[in-house]
Amino acid sequence: MILGFLIGFIIWFLARYLVAGLYTVDQNERAVKTIFGRAERLGTQTTLDDPIAEALRPEERERYCYPQVRVIPPGGPYFKWPWERVFKVTVSTQTLNMAFDPEDPTANEGGSKLSAVTKDQLDTGLTGQIRYRICERNLYAYLFGVKRPIVHVMGYYISVLRERIANFIAPPPLEDAADNTIASVAGISINDLRKNLSSLNEHMERECASSAPRYGITFDASLITGIDPPHEVESALAAINTAHNQVSSDISLAQASADQKIVQSKRAVEIETLNAQAEVEPLRALADQLTALRASGADALAAYRRNVRLKLFKEASQVIMEDAQ
Helix, strand or coil, X not given: CHHHHHHHHHHHHHHHHHHCCEEEECCCEEEEEEECCEXXXXXXXXXXXXXXXXXXXXXXXXXXCCEEECCECCEEEEECCCCEEEEEEECCCEEEEXXXXXXXXXXXHHHCCEEEECCCCCEEEEEEEEEEEECHHHHHHHHXXXXXXXXXXXXXXXXXXXXXXXXXXXXXXXXXXXXXHCHHHCCXXXXXXXXXXXXXXXXXXXXXXXXHHHHCEEEEEEEEEEEECCHHHHHHHHHHHHHHHHHHHHHHHHHHHHHHHHHHHHHHHHHHHHHHHXXXXXXXXXXXXXXXXXXXXXXXXXXXHHHHHHHHHHHCCCCCCCCCC
16 A cells, blocks of 8 residues: 555656656747746846947946846757746747837727827828847846836837837938029928838837837837828828829929930030031141141242142143233
8 A cells, every 4th residue: 555655746746847847949039937936047147238238328238238148059859857947938020010019008099000100290190010038048037027028128119119209310412403493392290201211210229229228128120110190181181292202203304304404405505516626626737737838848838839739730620820911
Protein backbone atom coordinates (compact mmCIF):
# COMPACT_ATOMS: atom_id res chain seq x y z
CA MET A 1 0.00 0.00 0.00
CA ILE A 2 2.72 2.45 1.01
CA LEU A 3 4.87 1.35 -1.95
CA GLY A 4 2.02 1.98 -4.36
CA PHE A 5 1.38 5.39 -2.84
CA LEU A 6 5.08 6.23 -3.14
CA ILE A 7 5.20 5.15 -6.79
CA GLY A 8 2.07 7.17 -7.55
CA PHE A 9 3.56 10.22 -5.87
CA ILE A 10 6.77 9.90 -7.90
CA ILE A 11 4.81 9.57 -11.15
CA TRP A 12 2.66 12.58 -10.25
CA PHE A 13 5.73 14.64 -9.32
CA LEU A 14 7.50 13.81 -12.58
CA ALA A 15 4.43 14.61 -14.64
CA ARG A 16 3.61 17.77 -12.71
CA TYR A 17 7.01 19.39 -12.32
CA LEU A 18 9.37 17.77 -14.80
CA VAL A 19 7.41 16.99 -17.95
CA ALA A 20 5.19 20.06 -17.52
CA GLY A 21 8.33 22.13 -16.99
CA LEU A 22 9.39 21.70 -20.62
CA TYR A 23 8.51 24.53 -22.99
CA THR A 24 9.46 25.88 -26.42
CA VAL A 25 9.69 29.35 -27.95
CA ASP A 26 8.26 29.93 -31.46
CA GLN A 27 10.22 31.61 -34.25
CA ASN A 28 8.41 34.95 -33.90
CA GLU A 29 8.52 34.89 -30.10
CA ARG A 30 10.98 35.81 -27.38
CA ALA A 31 10.74 34.76 -23.73
CA VAL A 32 11.88 36.01 -20.32
CA LYS A 33 12.09 33.75 -17.27
CA THR A 34 11.53 34.86 -13.70
CA ILE A 35 12.81 33.09 -10.59
CA PHE A 36 10.60 33.67 -7.57
CA GLY A 37 9.11 36.64 -9.43
CA ARG A 38 12.45 38.26 -10.34
CA ALA A 39 13.52 38.35 -13.99
CA GLU A 40 16.94 36.98 -14.89
CA ARG A 41 19.19 39.98 -15.44
CA LEU A 42 22.40 40.60 -17.34
CA GLY A 43 24.54 41.78 -14.46
CA THR A 44 24.08 45.48 -13.73
CA GLN A 45 23.35 46.53 -17.33
CA THR A 46 20.40 48.86 -17.92
CA THR A 47 18.66 50.41 -20.90
CA LEU A 48 20.87 53.48 -20.45
CA ASP A 49 23.77 51.30 -21.66
CA ASP A 50 21.91 50.56 -24.90
CA PRO A 51 21.85 52.92 -27.94
CA ILE A 52 18.03 53.04 -27.79
CA ALA A 53 18.35 55.35 -24.76
CA GLU A 54 19.74 58.10 -27.01
CA ALA A 55 16.15 59.06 -27.87
CA LEU A 56 15.41 59.96 -24.24
CA ARG A 57 15.68 63.53 -23.02
CA PRO A 58 18.12 64.14 -20.15
CA GLU A 59 15.34 64.50 -17.58
CA GLU A 60 13.83 61.16 -18.67
CA ARG A 61 16.94 59.01 -18.40
CA GLU A 62 16.61 58.41 -14.67
CA ARG A 63 12.87 57.75 -14.90
CA TYR A 64 13.11 55.12 -17.65
CA CYS A 65 16.17 53.22 -16.42
CA TYR A 66 15.21 49.52 -16.73
CA PRO A 67 17.46 46.51 -16.13
CA GLN A 68 18.57 44.39 -19.07
CA VAL A 69 17.13 40.86 -18.84
CA ARG A 70 18.22 37.58 -20.38
CA VAL A 71 16.13 36.97 -23.50
CA ILE A 72 15.38 33.34 -24.38
CA PRO A 73 15.67 32.92 -28.18
CA PRO A 74 13.43 30.73 -30.38
CA GLY A 75 13.95 27.01 -30.00
CA GLY A 76 13.68 24.43 -27.26
CA PRO A 77 12.68 22.44 -25.50
CA TYR A 78 13.70 24.47 -22.47
CA PHE A 79 13.13 23.53 -18.85
CA LYS A 80 11.82 25.53 -15.91
CA TRP A 81 11.39 24.63 -12.27
CA PRO A 82 8.07 25.04 -10.47
CA TRP A 83 9.24 28.28 -8.86
CA GLU A 84 10.12 29.72 -12.24
CA ARG A 85 7.74 31.37 -14.70
CA VAL A 86 8.14 32.07 -18.42
CA PHE A 87 6.74 35.17 -20.15
CA LYS A 88 6.47 34.96 -23.93
CA VAL A 89 5.95 37.91 -26.30
CA THR A 90 5.48 38.18 -30.06
CA VAL A 91 8.16 40.33 -31.73
CA SER A 92 6.65 40.33 -35.24
CA THR A 93 5.49 43.65 -36.70
CA GLN A 94 1.85 44.46 -36.01
CA THR A 95 -0.50 46.98 -37.62
CA LEU A 96 -2.99 49.08 -35.71
CA ASN A 97 -5.46 51.78 -36.68
CA MET A 98 -4.19 55.09 -35.34
CA ALA A 99 -7.68 55.88 -33.98
CA PHE A 100 -7.91 52.66 -31.96
CA ASP A 101 -8.44 53.15 -28.22
CA PRO A 102 -7.39 50.00 -26.27
CA GLU A 103 -9.48 51.04 -23.25
CA ASP A 104 -12.64 51.95 -25.17
CA PRO A 105 -13.04 50.30 -28.62
CA THR A 106 -16.13 52.44 -29.32
CA ALA A 107 -14.22 55.70 -29.02
CA ASN A 108 -13.09 57.71 -32.08
CA GLU A 109 -16.05 56.53 -34.17
CA GLY A 110 -15.37 52.91 -33.38
CA GLY A 111 -11.63 53.26 -33.86
CA SER A 112 -11.95 54.49 -37.46
CA LYS A 113 -11.22 58.23 -37.29
CA LEU A 114 -9.24 60.40 -34.88
CA SER A 115 -10.24 64.01 -34.28
CA ALA A 116 -7.72 66.85 -34.00
CA VAL A 117 -8.01 70.64 -33.99
CA THR A 118 -5.88 72.68 -36.41
CA LYS A 119 -4.31 76.08 -35.75
CA ASP A 120 -7.31 77.84 -37.37
CA GLN A 121 -9.76 76.00 -35.12
CA LEU A 122 -10.99 73.37 -37.59
CA ASP A 123 -11.95 70.01 -36.10
CA THR A 124 -10.45 67.58 -38.62
CA GLY A 125 -10.72 63.81 -38.90
CA LEU A 126 -7.48 61.84 -39.29
CA THR A 127 -7.22 58.34 -40.71
CA GLY A 128 -4.21 56.09 -40.98
CA GLN A 129 -2.26 53.26 -39.44
CA ILE A 130 0.79 52.67 -37.31
CA ARG A 131 3.15 49.71 -37.48
CA TYR A 132 4.90 48.65 -34.31
CA ARG A 133 6.70 45.74 -32.73
CA ILE A 134 7.84 44.80 -29.26
CA CYS A 135 11.43 45.89 -28.63
CA GLU A 136 13.53 42.80 -27.90
CA ARG A 137 16.20 44.97 -26.29
CA ASN A 138 13.82 46.33 -23.65
CA LEU A 139 11.50 43.48 -22.73
CA TYR A 140 11.62 44.44 -19.05
CA ALA A 141 9.75 47.68 -19.75
CA TYR A 142 7.11 45.88 -21.82
CA LEU A 143 6.56 42.99 -19.40
CA PHE A 144 7.14 44.56 -15.98
CA GLY A 145 7.62 48.32 -16.37
CA VAL A 146 4.10 49.27 -17.49
CA LYS A 147 0.81 47.52 -16.86
CA ARG A 148 -0.59 47.96 -20.39
CA PRO A 149 2.18 49.25 -22.67
CA ILE A 150 -0.01 49.63 -25.76
CA VAL A 151 -2.33 52.00 -23.86
CA HIS A 152 0.61 54.23 -22.92
CA VAL A 153 2.06 54.11 -26.43
CA MET A 154 -1.23 55.00 -28.15
CA GLY A 155 -1.85 57.81 -25.66
CA TYR A 156 1.65 59.17 -26.23
CA TYR A 157 1.30 58.91 -30.02
CA ILE A 158 -2.09 60.66 -30.11
CA SER A 159 -0.94 63.48 -27.81
CA VAL A 160 2.14 64.13 -29.98
CA LEU A 161 0.03 64.00 -33.16
CA ARG A 162 -2.60 66.41 -31.88
CA GLU A 163 0.08 68.82 -30.68
CA ARG A 164 1.72 68.71 -34.11
CA ILE A 165 -1.60 69.26 -35.92
CA ALA A 166 -2.48 72.22 -33.68
CA ASN A 167 0.86 73.96 -34.28
CA PHE A 168 1.69 72.86 -37.81
CA ILE A 169 3.14 75.56 -40.03
CA ALA A 170 3.86 74.73 -43.65
CA PRO A 171 7.41 75.38 -44.89
CA PRO A 172 7.77 78.74 -46.68
CA PRO A 173 7.14 78.62 -50.44
CA LEU A 174 9.85 79.22 -52.99
CA GLU A 175 10.35 82.87 -53.83
CA ASP A 176 9.25 82.97 -57.44
CA ALA A 177 6.47 84.60 -59.39
CA ALA A 178 4.11 81.65 -59.18
CA ASP A 179 4.33 81.38 -55.40
CA ASN A 180 3.91 85.14 -54.93
CA THR A 181 0.86 85.12 -57.16
CA ILE A 182 -0.95 82.38 -55.28
CA ALA A 183 0.18 83.49 -51.82
CA SER A 184 -3.36 84.64 -51.07
CA VAL A 185 -4.68 81.06 -51.20
CA ALA A 186 -1.89 79.55 -49.10
CA GLY A 187 -1.93 79.18 -45.31
CA ILE A 188 -5.12 77.10 -45.01
CA SER A 189 -4.22 74.56 -42.35
CA ILE A 190 -5.92 71.52 -43.91
CA ASN A 191 -4.35 72.21 -47.31
CA ASP A 192 -0.94 72.67 -45.68
CA LEU A 193 -1.31 69.39 -43.80
CA ARG A 194 -2.43 67.48 -46.88
CA LYS A 195 0.49 68.79 -48.94
CA ASN A 196 2.98 67.89 -46.20
CA LEU A 197 1.77 64.43 -45.13
CA SER A 198 5.20 62.90 -45.68
CA SER A 199 6.92 65.44 -43.42
CA LEU A 200 4.16 64.97 -40.83
CA ASN A 201 4.74 61.20 -40.83
CA GLU A 202 8.50 61.71 -40.55
CA HIS A 203 7.99 64.04 -37.59
CA MET A 204 5.83 61.46 -35.83
CA GLU A 205 8.44 58.75 -36.33
CA ARG A 206 11.16 61.00 -34.88
CA GLU A 207 9.07 62.02 -31.89
CA CYS A 208 7.98 58.46 -31.15
CA ALA A 209 11.53 57.06 -31.27
CA SER A 210 11.57 57.27 -27.47
CA SER A 211 8.73 54.74 -27.14
CA ALA A 212 11.27 51.87 -27.21
CA PRO A 213 13.20 52.95 -24.09
CA ARG A 214 10.00 54.21 -22.46
CA TYR A 215 7.57 51.33 -22.98
CA GLY A 216 9.45 48.60 -24.84
CA ILE A 217 7.55 49.17 -28.12
CA THR A 218 9.25 50.30 -31.34
CA PHE A 219 7.41 52.25 -34.04
CA ASP A 220 8.26 50.95 -37.51
CA ALA A 221 6.15 53.50 -39.37
CA SER A 222 3.49 56.14 -38.99
CA LEU A 223 1.14 56.22 -41.99
CA ILE A 224 -1.32 59.12 -41.87
CA THR A 225 -3.31 58.65 -45.06
CA GLY A 226 -6.23 61.07 -44.81
CA ILE A 227 -7.18 64.46 -43.32
CA ASP A 228 -10.86 65.27 -43.69
CA PRO A 229 -12.33 68.75 -42.99
CA PRO A 230 -15.57 69.32 -41.01
CA HIS A 231 -18.76 68.86 -43.01
CA GLU A 232 -19.85 72.47 -42.53
CA VAL A 233 -16.71 73.84 -44.25
CA GLU A 234 -16.13 71.05 -46.75
CA SER A 235 -17.99 72.79 -49.61
CA ALA A 236 -16.25 76.12 -48.96
CA LEU A 237 -12.86 74.41 -48.82
CA ALA A 238 -13.63 72.58 -52.07
CA ALA A 239 -14.45 75.91 -53.74
CA ILE A 240 -11.21 77.44 -52.47
CA ASN A 241 -9.21 74.47 -53.71
CA THR A 242 -10.93 74.64 -57.11
CA ALA A 243 -10.06 78.33 -57.44
CA HIS A 244 -6.53 77.61 -56.26
CA ASN A 245 -6.13 74.87 -58.86
CA GLN A 246 -7.52 77.14 -61.61
CA VAL A 247 -5.15 79.96 -60.69
CA SER A 248 -2.22 77.55 -60.54
CA SER A 249 -3.18 76.12 -63.94
CA ASP A 250 -3.43 79.58 -65.53
CA ILE A 251 -0.09 80.62 -64.06
CA SER A 252 1.55 77.43 -65.28
CA LEU A 253 0.20 77.92 -68.81
CA ALA A 254 1.36 81.54 -68.86
CA GLN A 255 4.81 80.54 -67.62
CA ALA A 256 5.03 77.78 -70.23
CA SER A 257 4.05 80.18 -73.02
CA ALA A 258 6.57 82.79 -71.82
CA ASP A 259 9.32 80.20 -71.53
CA GLN A 260 8.57 78.97 -75.05
CA LYS A 261 8.77 82.49 -76.49
CA ILE A 262 12.03 83.15 -74.64
CA VAL A 263 13.53 79.96 -76.03
CA GLN A 264 12.37 80.83 -79.55
CA SER A 265 13.85 84.34 -79.26
CA LYS A 266 17.17 82.98 -78.04
CA ARG A 267 17.22 80.51 -80.93
CA ALA A 268 16.47 83.27 -83.47
CA VAL A 269 19.29 85.41 -82.07
CA GLU A 270 21.68 82.47 -82.32
CA ILE A 271 20.69 81.83 -85.96
CA GLU A 272 21.13 85.48 -86.99
CA THR A 273 24.47 85.62 -85.19
CA LEU A 274 25.68 82.56 -87.05
CA ASN A 275 24.49 84.03 -90.40
CA ALA A 276 26.36 87.27 -89.74
CA GLN A 277 29.48 85.34 -88.81
CA ALA A 278 29.16 83.31 -92.02
CA GLU A 279 29.08 86.51 -94.10
CA VAL A 280 31.96 88.16 -92.26
CA GLU A 281 34.34 85.19 -92.32
CA PRO A 282 35.00 85.26 -96.14
CA LEU A 283 35.74 89.00 -95.98
CA ARG A 284 38.16 88.44 -93.09
CA ALA A 285 39.86 85.64 -94.97
CA LEU A 286 40.18 87.85 -98.08
CA ALA A 287 41.62 90.71 -96.02
CA ASP A 288 44.16 88.39 -94.44
CA GLN A 289 45.12 87.08 -97.90
CA LEU A 290 45.55 90.59 -99.36
CA THR A 291 47.62 91.66 -96.36
CA ALA A 292 49.91 88.66 -96.87
CA LEU A 293 50.28 89.45 -100.59
CA ARG A 294 51.08 93.09 -99.92
CA ALA A 295 53.70 92.08 -97.41
CA SER A 296 55.42 89.89 -100.01
CA GLY A 297 55.89 92.84 -102.42
CA ALA A 298 54.10 95.42 -104.56
CA ASP A 299 54.21 93.30 -107.73
CA ALA A 300 52.45 90.38 -105.98
CA LEU A 301 49.35 92.47 -105.25
CA ALA A 302 49.21 93.74 -108.86
CA ALA A 303 49.59 90.19 -110.18
CA TYR A 304 46.78 89.05 -107.87
CA ARG A 305 44.47 91.79 -109.18
CA ARG A 306 45.34 90.86 -112.79
CA ASN A 307 44.58 87.17 -112.16
CA VAL A 308 41.25 88.03 -110.54
CA ARG A 309 40.30 90.21 -113.53
CA LEU A 310 41.25 87.47 -115.96
CA LYS A 311 39.11 84.98 -114.04
CA LEU A 312 36.17 87.36 -114.15
CA PHE A 313 36.65 87.97 -117.88
CA LYS A 314 36.72 84.22 -118.43
CA GLU A 315 33.45 83.64 -116.61
CA ALA A 316 31.65 86.60 -118.17
CA SER A 317 29.66 86.13 -121.40
CA GLN A 318 29.98 89.78 -122.41
CA VAL A 319 32.51 92.47 -121.51
CA ILE A 320 31.80 96.19 -121.92
CA MET A 321 34.93 98.25 -121.97
CA GLU A 322 35.24 102.04 -121.97
CA ASP A 323 36.67 103.62 -125.10
CA ALA A 324 39.98 105.24 -124.37
CA GLN A 325 39.21 108.14 -126.91
